Every structure is written in C-alpha cells, then in structure tokens.
Amino acid sequence: MAKRSAGLVMYRRPEDQLEVFLVHPGGPYWAKKDLGAWSISKGEYLEGELPLEAARREFQEETGFAAQGDFLELGAVQQAGGKAVSAWAFEGDCDPSKLVSNRCQIEWPPRSGRLIEIPEVDRGAWFSIAEAKKRILNSQAPFLEKLSHLLSRPETPGG
Numbered sequence: 001m002a003k004r005s006a007g008l009v010m011y012r013r014p015e016d017q018l019e020v021f022l023v024h025p026g027g028p029y030w031a032k033k034d035l036g037a038w039s040i041s042k043g044e045y046l047e048g049e050l051p052l053e054a055a056r057r058e059f060q061e062e063t064g065f066a067a068q069g070d071f072l073e074l075g076a077v078q079q080a081g082g083k084a085v086s087a088w089a090f091e092g093d094c095d096p097s098k099l100v101s102n103r104c105q106i107e108w109p110p111r112s113g114r115l116i117e118i119p120e121v122d123r124g125a126w127f128s129i130a131e132a133k134k135r136i137l138n139s140q141a142p143f144l145e146k147l148s149h150l151l152s153r154p155e156t157p158g159g
Contacts, residue, residue, distance in 0.1 A: 002082050006051035007042025008059045008067050009074065009089040009143055011151075012126070018151060019126045020144065021094065022136060023062060026101065026119035028108055038135040040087055040143060041121070051086045062121045064100035068092070074146045079139040087143045089150075096124045 010021040022038040024030065030037055041062045045054030052071060059067045071088040078084050101121040108116045129148055133141055 002084055003044055004051070005042045005044050005083055005085045006055035006058065007040040007085060007087045008055045008071075009040045009087060009147060010059075010065075010067070010092045010094065011089055011147060012091065012093050013151075018129050018148065020089075020129065020132050020147070021092075021096070021124055021126055022132055023099075023101075023121040023124045026122035027106055028116075028118075030122075035134050036136070036138060038125075038127075038132075039137055040085075040140055041124075042085055042087070044083075052088055055086070055088055061102045063094070063124060064098065065092075065094045072147070072150055074143045074150075077139050077142050079137065085140065087140075089143075089147045094124075096126065099124045 012019050012021075023041050024038050041059045043054065043058030043061070045051055056067045059065065067090055069090045069092060071090050074087040074089055076084055076086040099121065101119040103117050104120050105115045105117050108114060127135060129144055132144055136144065
C-alpha cells in the first residue's frame, strides 16, 4: 500500500492579504535547499487513524503549536515519490521564532549505516501566496490554489 500523509496549512489575513505558514524540513539533505523545498506540516498516519486527527497531531509535533478552529478540506495530491497527501487549512497565527520541532533519526550519509538525530522541521515562516508557490514542493502547490479559491469565494446571503 502506498504511504499516506495528512497535513495542515495555517493561514492568516493581515490587512486582507492571505499568508500561509510553511515549514522547512530539517537535516543535512535540505540544509541548503530553499525554493521548492518548503512544505505544509504533515506526517504519515496508520490504518484506522483519522487523517485530520493525524494532521493535527503532526502539526503540533513539528511546530509546537496547537491547531484549533474550523478546518477547510483542501483535497489530496500525490507527491513525486508516490506518497498520497491529504490536507486541511485553518486560520491561526504564530510566531515562527517560537517553533519547536520533534526530532527523528535518519541515516546520513545515505547507505552509510550511520544514524544521526535531526529536527523534523528546522524552521517555519509566513509567506504570501505568491511567495509560498515559489517555496513549496511542487506537488503541494495545488493546496495553495485550493485555499486561495476557497477563501476568495463571496459569502452567500443567509449561508
């Protein structure tokens, strides 16, 4: 079975300009990568686990911030490696300098047998949608499009 992940996009609207909070993966492989390297906060979930609950858990583990409020479904994408990623968005705010990520072990260099401990996420930042599209993994860009579309729809009277 293909691996499955679930993730969250936190957004805010200072001065009516949509911004999203993205995270940068930790570790030596990603250390010097910027454009096309950022991601939504996400992680794998197990059979029987609700994807949205996994997304909320992963967001807190990777950032140290709680995900609360109403969640907008953004659909799913398939990443280049074959992993299916489902995502939701929620409105919130945070100070990126206060991000605290959990840690994990990876083999580095690859196939060396040597394990090192790294933060899953080494930093987070707020970006305008235009800037986020340059920074996010290409396969996750549709989440930004969907969020922009959902938030640009006019409110319907009585609903």
